[in-house]
Amino acid sequence: DPVGLPKLFEETGFKNVQVDAIAVPIAIDDSRNCYGEKLAMVEAEKQQMFEVIEMGLRINNNGLTDKELIELRQLIDIRFDKRISFIKEGISIWDYSILLMQIVSGMVE
8 A cells, every 4th residue: 555654654644755766667578587487477477467466356246257257267378378479489578567656764762
């Protein structure tokens, strides 16, 4: 929660709270990533998608029928299996995501 962390700093007695952010691009096909790291990144992204679905269903458990949920999970599996096959075949597709890192600082008196 980007709003909760600065509030927590204030609530715990920090003064002069400051918030900064850094955007970090993550490209799986970047040559600095070894084969194992690329596979791990794809697997982590896949698990993150499944977690987002579960979070959404906890908020609205009627959001998807059982059939739709099964189909969605299958589509995600297919997508990520294809991405892994590209890595194994040495094919770069240069998909990337941008991670936003929040930095909160403050002073304690």
